[in-house]
């Protein structure tokens with residue numbers, strides 16, 4: 001017997017799953033809970049939500065998600081794949097960003113639309129990613145402009 | 160002076176969007192939304208995780224997707240919007256005269272707008288380190304969880320590599336997972352209270368999924384670091400919530416995220432002179448979300464902090480409909496009979512605070528929060544003489560999860576005196 005909390009909806013039902021008895025689920029208030037309980041012990045999956053870089057748009061990050069749940073064990077690999085892409089504005093809501101992500105059958109899709117122009121108008125990497133606002137150093141990886149990569153100094157002001 | 164609006168909505172988050180759409184639906188045609196950000200959607204734009212809309216759309220949407228649905232609905236109406244426009248002041252009109260809304264924007268300068276009704280939908284902001292006074296040095300590397308969320312999800316900055324989270328509110332939990340996925344090491348989530356302030360499903364999918372420990376009844380007792388956070392000391396607290404000497408744990412980390420609660424953003428509301436509720440930090444409202452100032456309504460996080468946006472939308476639609484009714488001449492009686500909702504044992508607040516008995520329809524929505532975690536319990540509704548009016552069963556109750564009940568209108572109309580809502584825990588499971 002395994003005790004779980006169902007995460008399918010905010011009700012958070014407390015489930016008991018009986019592995020020895022064909023993964024029979026009790027404690028669920030709806031069929032989705034039973035399905036979750038079974039899957040969680042056999043092959044746990046999660047929907048991944050993250051962001052990818054976008055250039056030429058009104059924002060420099062695009063929220064994305066997998067259109068179906070992917071195996072939990074593949075989340076970090078999927079993050080790597082997402083962090084490697086950079087799309088160009090305009091982006092339509094629901095647009096496929098990566099098809100069949102890592103062979104899971106799930107597509108990585110855009111969570112919103114992003115129009116052209118605005119704060120990040122050209123297609124060169126947005127300044128926030130290109131150089132650190134703290135040291136002016138070029139940033140090699142996506143997040144090496146972390147607030148941390150260097151001793152924080154006052155944001156450079158024109159002297 | 161510009162044209163007279165029927166309704167001005169302040170704030171273009173989910174609350175403002177739902178209120179404006181509903182008021183349009185009910186027949187108002189001169190509606191304006193004022194939003195200080197450069198786009199509609201409010202805080203949802205930075206909440207890229209999924210879990211929105213399960214109740215409303217029966218689908219698990221992300222924050223931007225949920226906002227998108229309402230922005231699309233709005234596009235089908237003739238509701239006007241002014242973005243990058245900050246509202247500075249509301250001057251209520253005397254005796255049914257139009258209300259004035261003062262706003263400023265770079266494009267149009269200072270504007271004074273006149274309107275028959277106002278919906279306040281300004282949302283809330285986060286409690287900061289100053290608001291809860293954490294001891295220690297003042298280095299950089301201490302962020303509210305929502306600020307870190309905005310940096311990461313909208314601007315593409317990681318705020319740190321080794322992270323400690325104070326407070327177990329939903330935003331903190333969501334950020335624990337988000338930072339972990341982006342390659343940070345989240346060392347622990349530390350909560351002062353003996354229970355979490357967040358939803359159970361977030362504890363499971365944001366902490367347990369990534370083996371992040373949750374220390375209940377613990378708090379930060381020291382922060383070290385000159386320029387940047389270097390070390391944080393965490394201590395266990397006793398039942399009096401004071402740190403217990405000798406229980407210190409030291410974490411080497413560069414970042415502290417605070418998820419220690421939200422405060423409704425009510426400067427405008429207070430300045431306009433609306434009656435406030437000290438427990439919700441929001442305006443006191445009637446059953447139709449009208450404040451103590453006739454024609455000024457409020458909804459969403461500016462009234463009380465919601466954990467689910469689905470409830471925000473539903474509540475705001477009621478406010479929008481009520482504002483439309485007000486403009487169309489269906490105004491509440493000045494001498495309406497008032498039924499107060501009182502907080503009984505275990506209940507920390509209710510919204511609405513007061514019901515105008517003659518105004519209620521078939522059902523009245525009542526939202527409230529409990530002040531402790533319980534097992535199976537009854538929500539008891541009693542009249543002024545202590546007679547039971549009705550009751551509701553719950554398998555468990557927690558302060559982190561807002562409760563919602565529907566009171567039959569007839570019950571409210573017939574109630575003698577104020578109505579008290581209280582929690583009655585099962586003793587041995589036999590209580591009614």
Ligand SMILES: Cc1cc2nc3c(=O)[nH]c(=O)nc-3n(C[C@H](O)[C@H](O)[C@H](O)COP(=O)(O)OP(=O)(O)OC[C@H]3O[C@@H](n4cnc5c(N)ncnc54)[C@H](O)[C@@H]3O)c2cc1C
Nearest residue numbers: 170172173174194195201202246281282305459460467468
């Ligand atoms: C950081 C954060 C994270 C959250 N994460 C979640 C989550 O993961 N899941 C969830 O279900 N809920 C979450 N919530 C709760 C969520 O905010 C609510 O469910 C919902 O977004 C509240 O909607 P609202 O319209 O009342 O407020 P908001 O979405 O905050 O919208 C208020 C709007 O009013 C505008 N405004 C304020 N003052 C003025 C002014 N003077 N003039 C003009 N415009 C003004 C603001 O710019 C903003 O756009 C979160 C809240 C916060 C603060």
Ligand code: SF4
Nearest residue numbers: 006009012013030033
């Ligand atoms: S079992 Fe059904 S009702 Fe209960 S938490 Fe899961 S999905 Fe929600």
